[in-house]
Amino acid sequence: MCGIVGYIGTQAATEVLLSGLEKLEYRGYDSAGIATIWEDEINCVRAKGKLYNLRSKLQQVETPAQIGIGHTRWATHGKPEEYNAHPHMDTARRVAVVQNGIVENYRELREQLKAQGCEFRSDTDTEVIPHLIAEFLKNPISPSPFLHAVQKAVHKLKGAFALVVISADYPDELIVVRQQAPLVIGFGQGEFFCASDTPAIVSHTRAVLPLENGEMARLTPLGVEVYNFVGERLKKYPQILNWNPIMVEKQGFKHFMLKEIYEQPGVVRACLDAYFNPDWTEANTTNSPVNLGLPEKLYTDLEQIQIVACGTSWHAALVGKYLLEQLAGIPTQVYYASEFRYAPPPITANTLTIGVTQSGETADTLAALAMEKERRHGKEEKYQTRLLGITNRPESTLGHTVSHIINTHAGMEIGVAATKTFIAQLMAFYALVLDIVSIRQTISQEKVQEMINGLRQIPREIEANLESQERYIEQLVHEFEETQDFIFLGRGINFPIALEGALKLKEISYIHAEGYPAGEMKHGPIALLDAKVPVVAIAMPGSVYEKVISNAHEAKARDSRLIGVTPVNNTEAGEIFDNIIPVSCVEEFLSPILAVIPLQLLAYHIAARRGLDVDQPRNLAKSVTVE
Numbered sequence: 306m307c308g309i310v311g312y313i314g315t316q317a318a319t320e321v322l323l324s325g326l327e328k329l330e331y332r333g334y335d336s337a338g339i340a341t342i343w344e345d346e347i348n349c350v351r352a353k354g355k356l357y358n359l360r361s362k363l364q365q366v367e368t369p370a371q372i373g374i375g376h377t378r379w380a381t382h383g384k385p386e387e388y389n390a391h392p393h394m395d396t397a398r399r400v401a402v403v404q405n406g407i408v409e410n411y412r413e414l415r416e417q418l419k420a421q422g423c424e425f426r427s428d429t430d431t432e433v434i435p436h437l438i439a440e441f442l443k444n445p446i447s448p449s450p451f452l453h454a455v456q457k458a459v460h461k462l463k464g465a466f467a468l469v470v471i472s473a474d475y476p477d478e479l480i481v482v483r484q485q486a487p488l489v490i491g492f493g494q495g496e497f498f499c500a501s502d503t504p505a506i507v508s509h510t511r512a513v514l515p516l517e518n519g520e521m522a523r524l525t526p527l528g529v530e531v532y533n534f535v536g537e538r539l540k541k542y543p544q545i546l547n548w549n550p551i552m553v554e555k556q557g558f559k560h561f562m563l564k565e566i567y568e569q570p571g572v573v574r575a576c577l578d579a580y581f582n583p584d585w586t587e588a589n590t591t592n593s594p595v596n597l598g599l600p601e602k603l604y605t606d607l608e609q610i611q612i613v614a615c616g617t618s619w620h621a622a623l624v625g626k627y628l629l630e631q632l633a634g635i636p637t638q639v640y641y642a643s644e645f646r647y648a649p650p651p652i653t654a655n656t657l658t659i660g661v662t663q664s665g666e667t668a669d670t671l672a673a674l675a676m677e678k679e680r681r682h683g684k685e686e687k688y689q690t691r692l693l694g695i696t697n698r699p700e701s702t703l704g705h706t707v708s709h710i711i712n713t714h715a716g717m718e719i720g721v722a723a724t725k726t727f728i729a730q731l732m733a734f735y736a737l738v739l740d741i742v743s744i745r746q747t748i749s750q751e752k753v754q755e756m757i758n759g760l761r762q763i764p765r766e767i768e769a770n771l772e773s774q775e776r777y778i779e780q781l782v783h784e785f786e787e788t789q790d791f792i793f794l795g796r797g798i799n800f801p802i803a804l805e806g807a808l809k810l811k812e813i814s815y816i817h818a819e820g821y822p823a824g825e826m827k828h829g830p831i832a833l834l835d836a837k838v839p840v841v842a843i844a845m846p847g848s849v850y851e852k853v854i855s856n857a858h859e860a861k862a863r864d865s866r867l868i869g870v871t872p873v874n875n876t877e878a879g880e881i882f883d884n885i886i887p888v889s890c891v892e893e894f895l896s897p898i899l900a901v902i903p904l905q906l907l908a909y910h911i912a913a914r915r916g917l918d919v920d921q922p923r924n925l926a927k928s929v930t931v932e
């Protein structure tokens with residue numbers, strides 16, 4: 306949450322910062338601001354709302370400054386007003402700070418600093434930081450007074466945060482700090498960058514160094530020095546990203562979300578290539594069909610699996626649970642990470658804990674995993690922690706928190722609504738389950754082969770579906786211009802898809818939507834139905850197909866308009882549904898991948914037709930790095 310950037314080098318800093326913030330706007334867009342140093346002064350320009358407001362303000366203020374910091378805000382403390390926008394400065398306006406995170410003890414610090422004569426101009430937690438640094442700079446410590454002052458200030462702060470700091474008195478230094486919020490440094494030629502996320506710097510350099518918790522760095526035109534919080538210099542080397550800047554452009558699509566929906570066949574192919582052994586056949590079982598690089602000891606005597614996640618990742622985890630229980634026979638619990646961390650279940654033996662997070666930075670998921678590690682620490686062997694992460698960003702904080710990772714290979718996702726990363730998380734669960742069943746032999750090799758063959762067909766099926774579905778949905782959404790509520794129904798493995806369809810619609814179109822297990826409707830929610838409430842039923846062939854059709858009949862009897870996500874060549878479906886969004890017929894276990902895509906398209910086209918900001922819906926941020 307919140308995007309921060311910093312630049313020091315030879316280019317005009319303002320444009321570098323603005324283009325970096327554009328790439329980070331998915332992290333928050335309540336306000337934006339930049340501060341640069343020019344002619345011994347800090348020039349700070351801030352604007353409420355989206356980045357274009359800041360851009361237009363900056364057209365009147367031209368400085369050739371070559372050092373600066375920038376911020377795009379998702380409001381936590383203080384309203385989304387200009388006076389609360391970052392950067393924040395000390396009383397004398399000599400120090401400027403941008404922060405991503407929360408300073409938990411800001412109230413007491415604020416009182417102390419006020420008593421010392423500091424003048425506060427915002428309601429934010431962040432503002433205590435420049436004041437603290439300025440206070441420490443009153444007694445400079447050689448040889449690096451600015452670095453030391455920031456370090457001393459950091460020792461006073463409680464919470465999870467990342468900071469970038471400049472001072473007009475040290476115009477050739479940019480100090481960055483990481484304490485449980487992401488921060489990456491980019492190495493150019495005679496210029497250095499820092500940002501909360503790599504898209505902000507990838508158009509300048511692919512040589513990056515993600516800082517770890519408890520690390521800070523001093524960036525000067527001559528280089529980068531990394532230290533820990535007690536001031537010891539650390540040896541750190543940048544890594545080269547295999548990204549290219551095109552990945553973070555819209556490439557002709559109207560929105561990132563639509564582009565990312567269309568990237569899904571490629572994502573499934575990338576996962577197939579990464580996870581499955583091309584030489585494996587059921588006849589030649591000397592090697593494993595799955596190639597996740599996970600040690601067998603992760604699965605030894607496995608009795609239970611618990612999964613923690615939030616939002617869309619939580620829905621992927623529910624599909625995972627279905628697969629793990631029905632195919633691998635392992636009891637699996639899925640928890641909202643935010644609930645798990647304060648009400649964990651009793652510790653069970655031989656338990657694998659999986660954290661699912663596309664960003665790898667979701668505060669609740671990380672805290673739940675850290676808590677699990679902590680409470681199992683020092684326990685006897687069978688209670689020892691086994692932690693696995695499923696993420697699209699192996700370089701993220703999650704990567705440092707867990708011992709094993711399944712990388713989901715979706716490429717950078719910019720749209721705030723998760724689409725291709727969800728599909729990739731499903732692929733990770735298919736691979737994990739097939740890895741486990743191959744070792745435990747809970748299903749036949751023939752069935753394993755059948756599932757892998759089925760997965761290999763999926764990219765082509767998605768391609769075949771996408772075009773016809775989009776054409777159909779574009780027409781269909783005209784009829785929902787006044788609609789205020791939607792119900793999504795699914796059963797079995799497609800119940801989480803009903804939840805995901807409802808979440809996508811809520812997030813980007815602001816229409817109230819609920820997902821239910823179709824059989825539960827008659828226990829209460831059916832009272833909501835009338836002619837104004839469309840019902841989307843996911844009716845994929847398999848064990849619960851007939852049941853879903855019966856539940857759809859119950860909705861029809863209450864005058865609801867019925868939209869079926871179902872294969873088109875089924876007469877029964879043709880008779881009951883008012884509209885059918887056609888989906889290819891695949892084996893039931895694989896059906897969620899195909900069923901979710903038309904729901905993504907439905908949400909997209911409803912929101913786009915209403916003229917809403919699909920990629921940056923109100924109140925949301927792509928990675929939720931605060932509790």
Ligand code: AGP
Nearest residue numbers: 616617618662663664667722723
């Ligand atoms: C998805 O469309 C949402 N924006 C949101 O629910 C998201 O899935 C959730 O915040 C979890 O994010 P993560 O996968 O990065 O942990």
